[in-house]
Amino acid sequence: MPYPPLETSTDNSGSSHPTSTTRQRVAVLMAVYNGALYLAEQIETLARQDVEHIDLWFADDGSTDETGAIVERTRATWKKGEVHILPGPQKGFAENFRHLLVHPAISADYVALCDQDDLWDEDKLSTAIARLDVEASATPALHCSRTRIVAADGTPIGYSQRFDRPPSFQNAIAQNIAGGNTMVMNRAAHDLIRRLSQAVALVSHDWWCYLLVAGSGGKVFYSPDPKTSYRQHAQNLVGENVSLRARFSRLYHAGKGRYRAWNATNLSALETCREHLTEESRRTLDLYAQARDRGVFGRFIALRESGVYRQTLSGQIALYVACLLKRM
Known part of the structure; x- marks a missing residue:
């Protein structure tokens, strides 16, 4: 679909950001739809990240609740970088994430995928970035992890299944161990995914990312240490899978x-x-x-x-x- 002009904010320190910068930029991509019940709390956990520069990219898939108002308030108050608001394609959450992943204007040293109802530990991004930085910048690299499962009110329930065998294309072709809500990737991985995800049919956006990065000779890192709390509630499109x-x-x-x-x-x-x-x-x-x-x-x-x-x-x-x- 054609891309409309961006709705963009400068950060609230009063200065705009150049296209390139010596600081590491992280782009957090969030596909949202009628997520008002938990969205503001998730955005608060993004604001508490111990990473200096974070640009937020929202794609709203036609929300009819207060999601749009929450996103607009975020644009007015966000202090870590820029906030971009896009209309989603209204074809479901996987297509909304694909819409973000292939958007030509997104440029960052690292790209993270974010669900609207999770909770992030303060070092979620920095932990992933430290692991990705082990690889040469030209090598596509993707970090994912186990999740902590919590109830709707944030009360701990347990953990997602732990995987002990190494990530690889030989594993990716049979199953997806890389939950999109835990994914952080470097620029090379994002560029690869953006080029090769324009028109293909997808089972899920996160499985496709795992397949592409592993299959192209990139590096996939799986951590058994959860930095994301996955909120289990009645509106989840993808539920926990350990029961x-x-x-x-x-x-x-x-x-x-x-x-x-x-x-x-x-x-x-x-x-x-x-x-x-x-x-x-x-x-x-x-x-x-x-x-x-x-x-x-x-x-x-x-x-x-x-x-x-x-x-x-x-x-x-x-x-x-x-x-x-x-x-x-």
């Missing part, structure tokens, strides 16, 4: 073919940017595709040779069952 009920739900939908459909979407999208994948990633992609469509023995052989894995033993067993039943 027994959630696991049975995933098995049920896998049996109905949803996992196979997701794989088809991801594989088709990856084919459109095949030239940007490493040779190893292309081999994995081809073998995984064969593991979906060959005869039963050929499927098992291709899956084993691909090296594709899920993070847990039960998940790996489920992957092979899906392969057996041609539901992968």
Whole structure:
């Protein structure tokens, strides 16, 4: 969709910011929709970040509550950088985040994705940036982490599942361990994602980011130390996934073919940017595709040779069952 003129503020110190600066700029991208109940509290946690320069980018997907008023107040009071307000495409939250990720005007040393109802620890950004800075700036790098699960009122409930196997394309092609609400990426990763996400069909924006960065030879860092509190409430579009009920739900939908459909979407999208994948990633992609469509023995052989894995033993067993039943 065409991009309208930006609605932009200067920071409230009275000075505007040049396009480039010697200070590290962080762009926080937030897709919002009828989030007034928790949005102001989340913005307060952004203001408390121990990072000096943060630009906020809001894409409002047609809110009918007080979300717009909260965003406007933020633009008037934000002291850490600029505030930009965009209209969303009104095609759901994943498309709203894609709309932000590909926006041509966003330029920052680091880009973070932010949900409207979470709570961030004060060192969420600085911790991720410190890890990303280990890599050369030309290498696409993405940081993600476990989350702390809290009730609607902020009371702790528990934690998301911990993943101990390393992030990789061989993992990303089978599952997403990189929650978008925990993602922070460097400029090289953002540039890669912006170039290759314009028109492809996506299962989810965060899974696609994990696939692209890992598949192109970039670095993905997963931290078991949560810096984001994920608020569990009735309006969540994506719920917590560690309960027994959630696991049975995933098995049920896998049996109905949803996992196979997701794989088809991801594989088709990856084919459109095949030239940007490493040779190893292309081999994995081809073998995984064969593991979906060959005869039963050929499927098992291709899956084993691909090296594709899920993070847990039960998940790996489920992957092979899906392969057996041609539901992968």
